[in-house]
Amino acid sequence: MPLKQELFGKTSTGEDVYKFTFTNENKVTISVLNFGCVIYEIKLPDRDGNVVDVNLGFDNVKDYEKNNNYFGALCGRVANRIGNGEMTIDGQTFKLSRNDPLGGHIVHGGFVGFSRRVWDYKIEGDTLTLTYVDADGSEGFPGEVTTHVTFTLGEDNTLTMDYSATTTKTTVVDMGSHFMVNLAGHDKGAIKDHKVTVYSDKFLDIGDDFLPTGKLISVDEDPVMDFRSGRDLAGEVLETLSGGCAFHHAFVFDRRGERKRMARVDHPGSGRYLEVASTNSTVFAYSNHFMPQIVGDAPCKAGARYPRYAAIEFMPMGYPNSVKMPEFPQSVLKPDQQYRETAWYTFGLQEQ
Secondary structure, eight states: OOOEEEEEEEOTTOOEEEEEEEEOTTSOEEEEESBTTOEEEEEEEOTTSOEEEOBOOOSSHHHHHTOTTOTTOEEOSBSSOOGGGEEEETTEEEEOOEEOTTSSSSOEESSSGGGGSBOEEEEETTEEEEEEEEOTTGGGOOSOEEEEEEEEEOTTSEEEEEEEEEESSSEEOBOEEOOOBOTTOTTSOOSTTOEEEEOOSEEEEEOTTSSEEEEEEETTTSGGGOOTTOEEOOTTTGGGSTTSSSSEEEEEOSOTTSOEEEEEEEOTTTOEEEEEEESSSEEEEEOOTTHHHHTTTOOOGGGOOOOTTOOBEEEEESOTTGGGOTTSOOOEEOTTOOEEEEEEEEEEEOOO
């Protein structure tokens, strides 16, 4: 079906924000904003044909402008944390803008930028490409970075996001989409009636500052983190995960550059599932332990108030804080290189 464009609202500085809506023959509807590349709606049928929005978010541009939980947003230039908001490249240290949603407990650089910008757009048939040129020195990062994100929705219910970027100076680039779902419906409370599978046998250890310690842990050594065969989240499963803040972990994969299945979440009650694949090297699993601190009881989309564990996300990305961890695969991008990654999100219904 043709890609639909409509005005969503205006930013506080008067820029137009548009909503672009994909619809296929299976009653799957996904809407994207050109503000922050936000995934705004994901409407899916259940096994009885009932369609609901499973994607957490807001109703208006104003709330997305102060979106401290980054509902649906594209996070970049760097999708996770750069410790203490600074980095050194080729002997030069760069002071980065610092993001601090928890009042001093989480401090990192690079996460905000792309998520708070109005992107240019181009529609070609049933394909949407959003483009943003980030200035040299933006948020303290070197290099003018030109980024393109191309969205398509297939008849197999797969949302594909193709990322590319180039730079005029050596910098770091590692983007990811921070959309989060509750497959029962975005306003249906905690996800403890969901089942999670992560197709990885290792994850990165994190310290009290939520930065990687550098240690790679096998799930055989830490079986509470073993989700390879799928596990229901009922009871106290989330509370018992390593690190003390439920899912807040980067699971590691080999073969960067190749498509590989990373994670899956099922909602047995409705039959809906989401499966995530990517060319990237980790998938960051996050189950919103900090929702009460970041969002509180503020009304969100359709007036919903989101509790702790209201949703889960699986964000393909590189290694967190890699620019400060030389033992990790790096996300450094040079002027003669192109950043290229692809993520695939397949929505479906379980067979009965």
